[in-house]
Amino acid sequence: xxxxxxxxxxxxxxxxxxxxxxxxxxxxxxxxxxxxxxxxxxxxxxxxxxxxxxxxxxxxxxxxxxxxxxxxxxxxxxxxxxxxxxxxxxxxxxxxxxxxxxxxxxxxxxxxxxxxxxxxxxxxxxxxxxxxxxxxxxxxxxxxxx
Amino acid sequence: xxxxxxxxxxxxxxxxxxxxxxxxxxxxxxxxxxxxxxxxxxxxxxxxxxxxxxxxxxxxxxxxxxxxxxxxxxxxxxxxxxxxxxxxxxxxxxxxxxxxxxxxxxxxxxxxxxxxxxxxxxxxxxxxxxxxxxxxxxxxxxxxxxxxxxx
Numbered sequence: 099x100x101x102x103x104x105x106x107x108x109x110x111x112x113x114x115x116x117x118x119x120x121x122x123x124x125x126x127x128x129x130x131x132x133x134x135x136x137x138x139x140x141x142x143x144x145x146x147x148x149x150x151x152x153x154x155x156x157x158x159x160x161x162x163x164x165x166x167x168x169x170x171x172x173x174x175x176x177x178x179x180x181x182x183x184x185x186x187x188x189x190x191x192x193x194x195x196x197x198x199x200x201x202x203x204x205x206x207x208x209x210x211x212x213x214x215x216x217x218x219x220x221x222x223x224x225x226x227x228x229x230x231x232x233x234x235x236x237x238x239x240x241x242x243x244x
Numbered sequence: 245x246x247x248x249x250x251x252x253x254x255x256x257x258x259x260x261x262x263x264x265x266x267x268x269x270x271x272x273x274x275x276x277x278x279x280x281x282x283x284x285x286x287x288x289x290x291x292x293x294x295x296x297x298x299x300x301x302x303x304x305x306x307x308x309x310x311x312x313x314x315x316x317x318x319x320x321x322x323x324x325x326x327x328x329x330x331x332x333x334x335x336x337x338x339x340x341x342x343x344x345x346x347x348x349x350x351x352x353x354x355x356x357x358x359x360x361x362x363x364x365x366x367x368x369x370x371x372x373x374x375x376x377x378x379x380x381x382x383x384x385x386x387x388x389x390x391x392x393x394x395x
Contacts, residue, residue, distance in 0.1 A: 108293060114269025115294035119301025121262035126306060128254030130315030131322050133262060135351035139373075143381050148322065152255045157355055159259020160266070165359040167267035175273035177363045185346060186365060187372040190354070192343030194376020197351055199336025201324065204350045205262075207337075208295055213302035214310075214323075221329045226341035233345025234281040244278075 122209050125156075134206020135160075136197030181244050200226070251317035263356060269294040272356045274348025274365075281345055343376075 122133040129152070138156055141147025168174045197203040200222050202211060207226075211219020237243050270276045270290060279288035314320050344350050349357070349369055357366040 111269045111290040111293040112297045114265045115297030116301050117265025119298040121258045122302045123305035125258040127309045128316045130318045156255040156259040159256040160263035161358045163260040163263025164267040164356040167264050183368050186368045189343040189347035190369040190372020191376040192339050194373040195379050196336045196340025198380030199332045209298045212299050213306045218329050222337040225337035229338045229341025230281050230345035233342045
């Protein structure tokens with residue numbers, strides 16, 4: 099039973115990842131667009147990307163998909179308690195500005211960019227992944243927050 | 245007319261599967277994401293598997309999809325022509341990385357937060373995200389950014 103104990107926890111991440119990749123493939127095949135969430139959100143604001151309605155439909159689908167999983171599985175992520183609100187808000191600003199500047203995020207550069215062997219995406223992923231790890235170390239282990 | 249409806253249908257389907265995948269993978273939980281980013285702590289490699297599986301599927305499929313002249317329901321592919329890495333890419337990635345490393349949220353899971361509006365983090369983080377995007381908008385319209393959003 100040791101093998102099962104090892105394999106079973108790997109299945110949801112693998113399956114979930116495969117679904118994300120599939121979603122990206124569908125969007126590219128049917129609509130010719132990159133499934134980059136930061137780009138989809140950014141394009142809702144000026145200078146507007148094409149078709150705000152399509153973007154909203156996609157995002158509603160995302161929310162519905164996540165919500166459906168939570169309803170079916172009965173699992174919902176446990177909300178964190180006491181994460182410093184100002185720090186969380188600042189993090190939001192950084193994610194919003196950073197992804198807009200970089201023109202991509204984990205889905206845009208990570209899932210889609212790497213699939214196209216994009217040098218821009220490779221660099222972006224290396225930078226945001228590395229920076230995130232250093233940041234988490236600092237916040238958790240040096241500053242002892244959350 | 246028919247293509248337009250189908251184009252919306254595929255957007256919806258793609259979003260649904262994306263959201264489903266995020267939730268199944270556990271990526272809607274910032275604690276789980278941080279457990280991956282926390283390399284010196286009790287390390288959870290899950291995110292690596294998520295990304296690995298996602299890229300495996302996308303890399304295999306994109307190759308074939310992009311051979312077509314156009315996508316199924318739209319006139320042309322809408323992919324950024326940018327090729328060369330530049331300063332905004334590097335700086336932006338670092339800034340994004342800091343925000344992600346603090347919170348455990350990247351844009352996808354942040355949008356998924358809207359499934360739990362009662363969670364105080366939903367308003368706080370998405371408020372910050374909106375502000376951050378607005379900042380980029382302001383830079384764009386005041387001419388500080390020279391390239392417009394391409395997607």
